[in-house]
Amino acid sequence: MKISVSVGRAPSWWLLGPGLVWMGLLFVVPLCLMFVISFAGRGTYGGIVWSFSLTNYLDLLHPLYARILGQSILLAAGTTLLCLTMGFPLAYYIARAAPRRQGIWLLLVMIPFWTNFLVRTYAWMFILRTEGLLNTVLLKLGVISSPSELLYSNTAVMIGLVYGYLPFMVLPLYVALERVDRTLVEAAWDLYATRWTVFRRIILPLAKPGVAAGCLLVFIPSLGAFLTPDLLGGARSMMIGNLIQHEFLVARDWPLGAAISCLLMLCVVGMMRWSLRAAKPLVPPESES
Amino acid sequence: MKQSGGWLWRASVANLFFLYGPIAALMLFSFNASRLSATWQGWSLQWYRALWADQALQAAAVNSLWVATVSTVLALLLGVGLAVGLEGLPGRRQRQIEQALLLPLVIPEVMMGVSLLLFFVLVRMPLSLTTVIVGHALFNVPVVMVIVRARLRKLDPRLLEVAADLGASYWGALRYVTLPLLRPAILGAGLMAFTISLDDFIVTYFTAGPGATTLPLKVYSMIKSGLSPEINALSALFVIVSMGLIGFSLLLQRR
Numbered sequence: 001m002k003i004s005v006s007v008g009r010a011p012s013w014w015l016l017g018p019g020l021v022w023m024g025l026l027f028v029v030p031l032c033l034m035f036v037i038s039f040a041g042r043g044t045y046g047g048i049v050w051s052f053s054l055t056n057y058l059d060l061l062h063p064l065y066a067r068i069l070g071q072s073i074l075l076a077a078g079t080t081l082l083c084l085t086m087g088f089p090l091a092y093y094i095a096r097a098a099p100r101r102q103g104i105w106l107l108l109v110m111i112p113f114w115t116n117f118l119v120r121t122y123a124w125m126f127i128l129r130t131e132g133l134l135n136t137v138l139l140k141l142g143v144i145s146s147p148s149e150l151l152y153s154n155t156a157v158m159i160g161l162v163y164g165y166l167p168f169m170v171l172p173l174y175v176a177l178e179r180v181d182r183t184l185v186e187a188a189w190d191l192y193a194t195r196w197t198v199f200r201r202i203i204l205p206l207a208k209p210g211v212a213a214g215c216l217l218v219f220i221p222s223l224g225a226f227l228t229p230d231l232l233g234g235a236r237s238m239m240i241g242n243l244i245q246h247e248f249l250v251a252r253d254w255p256l257g258a259a260i261s262c263l264l265m266l267c268v269v270g271m272m273r274w275s276l277r278a279a280k281p282l283v284p285p286e287s288e289s
Numbered sequence: 290m291k292q293s294g295g296w297l298w299r300a301s302v303a304n305l306f307f308l309y310g311p312i313a314a315l316m317l318f319s320f321n322a323s324r325l326s327a328t329w330q331g332w333s334l335q336w337y338r339a340l341w342a343d344q345a346l347q348a349a350a351v352n353s354l355w356v357a358t359v360s361t362v363l364a365l366l367l368g369v370g371l372a373v374g375l376e377g378l379p380g381r382r383q384r385q386i387e388q389a390l391l392l393p394l395v396i397p398e399v400m401m402g403v404s405l406l407l408f409f410v411l412v413r414m415p416l417s418l419t420t421v422i423v424g425h426a427l428f429n430v431p432v433v434m435v436i437v438r439a440r441l442r443k444l445d446p447r448l449l450e451v452a453a454d455l456g457a458s459y460w461g462a463l464r465y466v467t468l469p470l471l472r473p474a475i476l477g478a479g480l481m482a483f484t485i486s487l488d489d490f491i492v493t494y495f496t497a498g499p500g501a502t503t504l505p506l507k508v509y510s511m512i513k514s515g516l517s518p519e520i521n522a523l524s525a526l527f528v529i530v531s532m533g534l535i536g537f538s539l540l541l542q543r544r
Contacts, residue, residue: 017374018370019368019371020371023430026424027392027401030408033411089296089297089304090301090304096297109308111535115528115532116524116527116528116531117490119312119315119524122524123314123315124311126311126315126318132327133327136327167308220395220397221397224399225397226399227490227491244399248403248495258407264399265396272395
């Protein structure tokens with residue numbers, strides 16, 4: 001045992017090295033560059049002027065930017081909440097199904113996630129636009145007399161985000177709910193607990209790590225979404241991701257774009273720290289491996 | 290439990306309907322004869338024929354396949370190296386590095402795209418298909434690592450001890466014991482990485498130079514210039530190819 005470990009340790013850097021250098025150079029270095037540039041200034045023609053100031057961050061306090069930042073947080077939070085309310089019954093149902101059927105249900109939840117995100121977003125454009133499927137069907141059925149504009153709104157953006165990230169909520173919820181000891185629930189029934197009490201006092205506290213992990217996995221990509229608001233949102237449903245893209249590719253104000261990115265990163269890291277602490281029981285103990 | 294069973298089942302089926310309905314509708318209407326894409330006017334394959342004849346689309350498909358192939362090979366080399374190499378580190382260090390390497394999978398993709406763009410411009414590397422390949426190989430390395438490590442954990446550590454007892458060197462054991470056992474996982478990871486690369490839009494969008502149009506970029510510009518049933522047809526193809534590749538990948542990972 002000892003021999004194989006000591007034999008194994010020395011050359012492993014030859015295996016790790018290339019990957020670590022690659023990730024360091026292309027992931028860590030660019031993020032650090034972004035941080036540095038967020039303090040730089042913008043040249044007349046869009047270049048970077050190497051100076052130090054907090055102007056870019058102060059600019060973010062401008063009502064125009066503050067509104068987009070606030071709206072992004074609201075949309076992401078709303079998406080997370082919707083995913084939670086929709087995903088919880090599904091995850092609970094899967095966790096209580098016969099073991100063989102659990103696998104099939106989980107696969108069914110994951111399959112849409114593996115189809116192209118662009119295509120999935122386009123599907124909603126196809127359904128929601130004025131000449132789209134929903135309006136056509138409703139007109140034919142006589143529910144409405146004239147088509148209404150459903151696309152290019154915050155509602156459409158939220159539908160798209162929920163659609164995109166629902167599987168991220170269901171999977172960790174399932175993992176947590178599957179571990180809930182059924183005898184606890186039965187004991188509560190025996191003690192004449194109402195359905196609501198069982199849910200609130202037993203299932204929910206035990207599912208908390210799953211809720212935290214699911215919320216993290218939905219909130220982060222929702223907050224940084226670019227494609228969904230770009231395709232489904234209107235002029236007023238811009239989110240942080242669109243703002244970053246706009247500053248980098250359209251306005252060519254890279255330092256400001258970098259500052260917005262750093263702010264987004266700060267939100268992401270903060271959210272991760274919070275929910276990783278809450279989700280700790282979900283991570284299997286290391287002694288297993 | 291029985292009393293809430295019916296309600297839970299209905300809610301679950303409604304969820305599935307929500308997840309599958311839009312994709313199914315999209316695919317169905319790719320066979321629609323009508324140009325007005327939401328009114329059904331009979332079956333037709335004309336939109337698929339239109340795709341087949343589209344030269345720009347063919348060029349984009351070739352670009353996509355090239356990017357996916359090269360970036361997958363790169364990601365496999367680096368990712369398998371990381372997965373196997375991490376085993377040789379002490380537990381605590383192993384966990385730290387592994388968690389750090391998972392970060393690219395968690396942060397919003399826009400951040401990765403923009404920071405790569407910034408990096409390429411600052412090191413004066415012109416944007417092209419090469420930069421797209423580098424970007425894809427970046428987010429696919431952690432994907433490969435995760436899948437291969439999941440398989441490594443299930444391997445019997447005694448096999449390596451036996452190999453060492455029989456006088457195998459570290460590289461010998463790796464070559465003749467570990468890698469053959471990991472082969473299904475490596476293939477599965479490769480297929481997964483290949484699919485993710487084919488599907489990727491955001492990192493590609495920020496790192497592609499002029500002329501480096503991949504299929505998702507093409508779909509995006511088609512959507513932006515007005516909806517047409519051809520996009521439905523192309524989307525349907527995307528769905529089928531992704532699902533096929535991923536299904537195959539999962540089968541390999543399960544073995």
